[in-house]
Amino acid sequence: MGNTIIPLGDGGDESTSRWMKAAGIAIDEEHYRKVANAKYIDRRTYTSRQHQDYLKPEEVLECEKFRIQDTYGMSVTPELVEQDDGGRLIKKIVALEAILAAPGEMITDDQGREFVPPPAVVAERDKSERERLAICTDWSNHSTAWLMRHRLGLRAVLMDLMAGVEIKGDEAMIQAFTEFSKVSTKAGIDASTATVTCAVTIGRDPTDGGYILSAKLTVALPGEDREKSERVVAQAYKLCPYSKAIHGNVDVEVTVA
Numbered sequence: 001m002g003n004t005i006i007p008l009g010d011g012g013d014e015s016t017s018r019w020m021k022a023a024g025i026a027i028d029e030e031h032y033r034k035v036a037n038a039k040y041i042d043r044r045t046y047t048s049r050q051h052q053d054y055l056k057p058e059e060v061l062e063c064e065k066f067r068i069q070d071t072y073g074m075s076v077t078p079e080l081v082e083q084d085d086g087g088r089l090i091k092k093i094v095a096l097e098a099i100l101a102a103p104g105e106m107i108t109d110d111q112g113r114e115f116v117p118p119p120a121v122v123a124e125r126d127k128s129e130r131e132r133l134a135i136c137t138d139w140s141n142h143s144t145a146w147l148m149r150h151r152l153g154l155r156a157v158l159m160d161l162m163a164g165v166e167i168k169g170d171e172a173m174i175q176a177f178t179e180f181s182k183v184s185t186k187a188g189i190d191a192s193t194a195t196v197t198c199a200v201t202i203g204r205d206p207t208d209g210g211y212i213l214s215a216k217l218t219v220a221l222p223g224e225d226r227e228k229s230e231r232v233v234a235q236a237y238k239l240c241p242y243s244k245a246i247h248g249n250v251d252v253e254v255t256v257a
Contacts, residue, residue, distance in 0.1 A: 032078035038065040046070075098122045098146050099155050113248050116150065118143040144246070151244050187232045195220045213250045220257040230256045 038061040046066045049055055055063065069076050071090050083089055101119035108114050117123070125142045133139065149155070197218040205212040217237075221229045237243050237254050246252070 028082070029078070032081040035061050035064050035068070035081045036076050036078045038062045040069075041066050043070070094125075095145070096158075098142065099149050099158060103150060115248070116147065118146045118150075122146045148244075187228055189221060189224050189228060189232050191221065191232075193222050215250055215252045217252065217254045218257050219254065226256060 038058065041062045043066070046063055049059060049063055064081075065076050067087070068081060068084050071084075071087075072080065074080065098119065098121065101121055103119060104117035106114050107117055122142050126139070129139055129142075197220075199216045199218075201214045201216075202211055203214060204210070219229070219233045221232075233254060233256055237252075243252065
């Protein structure tokens with residue numbers, strides 16, 4: 001496009017960095033102010049705009065103001081826009097609500113396997129999302145995220161903290177977190193360059209004719225002993241909260257490249 005790239009060396013310019021940071025703050029503050037001062041729109045207008053390919057800059061601001069007001073049920077101020085952080089705040093609140101909610105009653109299938117169902121509030125989010133986005137392969141999967149956190153014991157930790165219990169770091173669950181992070185280190189393997197390739201297949205469930213998922217994980221540990229790598233990968237897979245969350249529901253094959 002006719003642009004000329006001029007190399008300026010590897011050294012950093014502290015003065016320029018300060019100016020760039022100040023400029024970024026000023027731009028953010030102006031955005032917060034414009035969102036708060038944008039025109040109010042109704043839900044019908046907001047919904048119709050979600051299906052448009054292009055929105056004018058002022059329409060984008062109006063939609064963001066509606067979303068924030070609809071989410072928190074309060075007047076939109078520059079301070080609220082900043083705290084909302086582009087919708088990240090409500091996602092954190094929703095995740096916290098899900099973690100703190102009590103799980104449902106244990107379910108046992110016809111093969112005697114026991115499953116912990118997610119709280120109704122979590123299951124309802126998945127259900128409403130699938131009803132709203134019928135043709136989609138990238139749902140949020142709130143139930144899976146909840147199960148992973150539940151099996152990690154995060155609810156117990158948060159409940160203890162809210163009750164004023166002192167967490168010292170020597171609890172069994174905390175030690176399990178530490179153990180998980182030290183699997184490769186203990187084996188003398190550098191996992192910093194490790195890569196994992198996941199191939200997911202959708203197939204028919206022979207038991208009810210529905211659909212099931214199967215996955216193949218290929219782990220690459222460049223420059224490491226294969227036998228040692230296989231042991232580390234097998235141990236990490238057993239400790240992995242995601243593996244535990246889908247255990248019994250998804251057939252997973254793990255190999256070392």
